[in-house]
Amino acid sequence: MLNDLELAAGDVQGDGKMELRLWLRLLSTTKLISQELRRRLRIEFNVTLPQFDVLAQLHREPEGLRLGDLSQRTMVTNGNITGLVERLETDGLLVRERLREDRRVTVARLTDQGRSEFEHMAHAHESWLKELMRDMDPAVLSSLFSHISEIKTAALTRFAATDELDGALD
Amino acid sequence: MLNDLELAAGDVQGDGKMELRLWLRLLSTTKLISQELRRRLRIEFNVTLPQFDVLAQLHREPEGLRLGDLSQRTMVTNGNITGLVERLETDGLLVRERLREDRRVTVARLTDQGRSEFEHMAHAHESWLKELMRDMDPAVLSSLFSHISEIKTAALTRFAATDELDGALD
DNA sequence: TCAAATTACTTTAAACTTAAAATAATTAAG
DNA sequence: CTTAATTATTTTAAGTTTAAAGTAATTTGA
Numbered sequence: 001m002l003n004d005l006e007l008a009a010g011d012v013q014g015d016g017k018m019e020l021r022l023w024l025r026l027l028s029t030t031k032l033i034s035q036e037l038r039r040r041l042r043i044e045f046n047v048t049l050p051q052f053d054v055l056a057q058l059h060r061e062p063e064g065l066r067l068g069d070l071s072q073r074t075m076v077t078n079g080n081i082t083g084l085v086e087r088l089e090t091d092g093l094l095v096r097e098r099l100r101e102d103r104r105v106t107v108a109r110l111t112d113q114g115r116s117e118f119e120h121m122a123h124a125h126e127s128w129l130k131e132l133m134r135d136m137d138p139a140v141l142s143s144l145f146s147h148i149s150e151i152k153t154a155a156l157t158r159f160a161a162t163d164e165l166d167g168a169l170d
Numbered sequence: 171m172l173n174d175l176e177l178a179a180g181d182v183q184g185d186g187k188m189e190l191r192l193w194l195r196l197l198s199t200t201k202l203i204s205q206e207l208r209r210r211l212r213i214e215f216n217v218t219l220p221q222f223d224v225l226a227q228l229h230r231e232p233e234g235l236r237l238g239d240l241s242q243r244t245m246v247t248n249g250n251i252t253g254l255v256e257r258l259e260t261d262g263l264l265v266r267e268r269l270r271e272d273r274r275v276t277v278a279r280l281t282d283q284g285r286s287e288f289e290h291m292a293h294a295h296e297s298w299l300k301e302l303m304r305d306m307d308p309a310v311l312s313s314l315f316s317h318i319s320e321i322k323t324a325a326l327t328r329f330a331a332t333d334e335l336d337g338a339l340d
Numbered sequence: 341t342c343a344a345a346t347t348a349c350t351t352t353a354a355a356c357t358t359a360a361a362a363t364a365a366t367t368a369a370g
Numbered sequence: 371c372t373t374a375a376t377t378a379t380t381t382t383a384a385g386t387t388t389a390a391a392g393t394a395a396t397t398t399g400a
Contacts, residue, residue, distance in 0.1 A: 017296065018308065018311045018312065018315070019296070019299040019300050019302070019303045019311065020295075020296050020299055021315060022303075022311050022314055022315045022318070023203070023299050025315055025318050025319060025322065026196070026199075026200055026318055027200055027204070028245065028322065029196075029318050029319075029321055029322040029325065030196055030197055030200045031245050032245070032322060032325050032326070032329075033193070033321075033325050034197070035245075035388090036325065036329045038388080039388090042388090042389090048355065048356080048388095049356095050355085050356065050357095051355095066378080066379095067378075067379065068377090068378060068379080071379095075198065075201050075202070075205075076356085076357085077357070077358065077359080078378080078379065078380085079357085079358080079359085079360090079379085079380070079381075079382085080356065080357060080358080081379085082379070082380055082381080083355080083356080083380095084355090084356080087355080102365075102366070102377095102378085103364085103365060103366085104364065104365045104366065104377065104378045104379070105365095105377095105378065105379085106378080106379070125190075126187065126189070126190050129189040129190055129193050130189050131328060132189070132321070132324055132325060132328055132329075133189045133192075133321065133324065135324060136317075136320060136321065136324070138188065140317050140320070141188045141189065141192050142188065143313070143317070144192055144314070144317050144318070144321075145188065145191060145192045145195055147306075147310050147313070147314050148192070148195050148196055148199050148314070149195060149199075150306060150310070151199055151203075151302070151303065151306065151314075152195065152198065152199040152202060154302055154303065154305060154306070155199065155202050155203050155206065155302060156202070158301060158302055159202070159206045159302075205358090208358080209358090209359095212358090212359090218358095218385070218386080219386095220385085220386065220387095221385095236348080236349095237348075237349065238347090238348060238349080241349095246386085246387085247387070247388065247389080248348080248349065248350085249349085249350070249351075249352085249387085249388080249389085249390090250386065250387060250388085251349085252349070252350055252351080253350095253385080253386080254385090254386080257385080272347095272348085272395075272396070273394085273395060273396085274347065274348040274349065274394065274395045274396070275347095275348065275349085275395095276348080276349070
């Protein structure tokens with residue numbers, strides 16, 4: 001009887017569709033935040049979010065990265081990296097160089113201007129996120145991080161099983 | 171002493187950059203899952219993820235939705251809704267109709283074929299998510315949902331404050 | 341009433357995305 | 371040694387995204 005009432009009351013949390021609800025909430029939340037970060041990056045620094053992502057990866061590799069590695073780390077397809085890097089080179093934020101010992105390989109590396117501009121962007125970007133989450137309990141942030149990681153690991157495992165991928169967690 | 175050790179050990183959770191780390195983890199996780207859902211929707215049902223999203227919104231409104239409302243609910247810009255709906259109409263999954271009483275307004279409504287096909291898709295989509303999260307503790311899913319909602323609310327509040335937007339919390 | 345503002349939608353241009361095909365360089369195998 | 375695989379990147383086509391400008395239709399207000 002109680003059970004019937006609970007189910008009738010919109011499936012409060014009898015785990016009817018908790019996975020779906022959580023997924024939709026995750027998706028709408030990241031979309032919302034992405035949109036705002038994208039907007040601010042464009043207005044304040046005239047870069048797109050994927051461009052910022054590429055710069056961030058290159059910033060941690062002073063020697064530069066092969067386009068293939070860049071593609072993996074940013075989760076952007078190979079084909080897309082080409083144009084992304086082309087535009088960033090045009091803007092003077094990075095340079096491309098063909099490897100002598102293997103002329104199939106292109107390495108992208110930040111210019112001094114690129115490094116300097118990225119550091120400004122990264123500082124602002126981080127402060128926007130701190131501001132966004134300033135009222136969240138640090139313990140909650142920590143628990144969120146580990147639980148989201150659980151889901152990410154599950155995705156890598158389950159989806160890798162289907163796709164025959166390797167299992168890099170980060 | 172313990173504290174020093176903890177901080178030295180890679181800033182375990184001394185909240186050096188927890189907000190940034192959480193955000194990056196959220197982003198990479200949703201990207202990873204989206205990619206796989208997108209892949210499966212394409213292979214099994216020949217629809218894109220945004221198209222699935224539009225169908226889902228229309229499915230809960232048998233009378234159909236104005237394109238503007240559809241745009242809001244899917245978080246897709248007005249301009250994008252036009253083409254999205256055009257393609258779905260071409261595929262026979264929905265119909266567009268101009269309102270008699272206000273000829274600026276277009277209402278989109280699922281066809282019988284659209285409703286039927288969407289129901290298959292939705293069933294598969296939900297089961298993929300259940301499979302993905304099958305090892306997660308239901309209490310964890312529940313807590314994730316509420317904490318992510320906290321962040322979403324913060325985003326709506328903070329970003330609305332900056333942008334002078336209205337404050338619709340969902 | 342009727343010009344101006346508002347509303348609903350469409351169009352446009354540049355960037356990004358995916359998947360798939362194409363090109364070029366290197367390595368492997370017979 | 372030389373053709374066949376493999377690897378790294380680029381190109382292509384269809385679709386999506388954002389932001390901004392454009393087009394109708396309706397409302398407002400002087």
